[in-house]
Amino acid sequence: MKSITIKTAGPFLLLTFIYFIVGFFTTINGQCQGPLKVAFLSDATTMRNSLTTLISFAFFLGYLLNSSRTGRMLNKIGYKATLIRSLGIMVAGLVLYSLSALCAQYTTNIGISVDGDFVPIGYYVFLMGSFLMGTSAAMLQVVINPYIAAYPLPGTSAVQRMNFTCAVNSIGTTIAPLFVTGIMFAGVSLDDVTASQLTLPFVLMTVCIVITTLITRRLALPDVEGTRSTDVEASAKLAADRGKRSIWSYRNLKYGVITIFFYVGTEVCIGSNINLHAMQLMADGQTISPALLATIYWGGFLVGRMVSASLKNVAPRPMLISVTLGAIVLMTTAMFTENLWLLAAVGLFHSVMWSCVFTLAVDGLGEHTSEASGIFMMGVFGGAVFPVLQGMLADVLGSWQFTWMVALACEFVLLWYGVRGYRK
Secondary structure (H helix, E strand, O other): OOOOOOOOOHHHHHHHHHHHHHHHHHHHHHHOHHHHHHHOOOOOOOOHHHHHHHHHHHHHHHHHHHHHHHHHHHHHHOHHHHHHHHHHHHHHHHHHHHHHHHHHHHOOOOEEEEOOEEEEHHHHHHHHHHHHHHHHHHHHHHHHHHHHHHOOOOOOOHHHHHHHHHHHHHHHHHHHHHHHHHHHOOOOOHHHOOHHHHHHHHHHHHHHHHHHHHHHHHOOOOOOOOOOOOOHHHHHHHHHHHHHOOHHHOHHHHHHHHHHHHHHHHHHHHHHHHHHHHHHHHHOOOOOOHHHHHHHHHHHHHHHHHHHHOOOOOOHHHHHHHHHHHHHHHHHHHHHHOOHHHHHOOHHHHOOHHHHHHHHHOOOOHHHHHHHHHHHHHHHHHHHHHHHHHHHHHHHHOOOHHHHHHHHHHHHHHHHHHHHHOOO
8 A cells, every 4th residue: 555654744734625616516516506496497386496405415415325335336436536535516507507508498397296286497406416416516525535534744733623624615605695795796786587597507506616636636645554455465455344333333433423413403593593583583573684694603613623723732522522511501592592693603613513423433444444434424414404494394394493403403412422422
């Protein structure tokens, strides 16, 4: 196996930049739901909201269906080859995004009825593109997470490197909403949005990812020793070990996957539904800014990750316990006082949870790390489940106030993993 002997920052910076791309396009996909609801589903009535939320559902479905197989692919062909394939799938997803806009322009009479609602073919094309973008994001994270955690960058710890890379990812999630409103639909009110406005931005983004892929092919990305099995002897050892135990027998990984399912659930609940709660309060006469709430929440991720990246001697387990306790106190207070500013501030505590849980989940797995990364990423599907459950509860209760019990329950799972769940 070709391992790293010269500890340079080149591969680390390359994967950090690609992680920025993942954050950017993940948010782009979610931010397009509102405009696409107008552009593609203006004739829908009975299932308009349900069809709109399928865009995010399709994105996260890519994580559930493809993360585990990507871990096996990574173990077989290596980091760089898997990275190139992942970027290729992202290009295909962006092509489908552009094609959906063209379909909306030139095939407006072609579509499929769903429960009496006419849905144009362009919507379904975008849905397939969203699935491919989610698949690509999952594959890229399967590659990046274990590489960053194990990369021997002098003077840094695993959780410190993860927090820095996640901070750069947060820059992408922060600027993406500004890109959608300020560039893709600049000067156009939501009611006047058309799918044709998507064509040029998505074509340009496709060109950028193609260039990134070509540059990545030319750059060196050596394997990190001890994180995957490649030669015959190591494969035989791995097979013999598997005869005795399953990868699911690693307690810290098994419960880490469950924990990240709940973590992404609570993260996306606040990120997606705090605006809906704010809109309810506005309808009741309160003065509040949904956009500013979202900015504070995601901005908290950026601040928290940048601060934690500068901390060298903080272990992931006590960090996870501390920030989870802070999130529980803040979220409980916010729910009972219905103070959404406090709820938005939870982003500061959420900022380091991902890196802490991942570092703990793959701790001590050695050559199983690459496959474990793929299994771990399946838990991201929680981002498609819990926001929907919270929305259903809001319909039942007629208010969003106590629906935050859904997100609060997720926080207690994180606390349990830090206190008892993590044991190698």
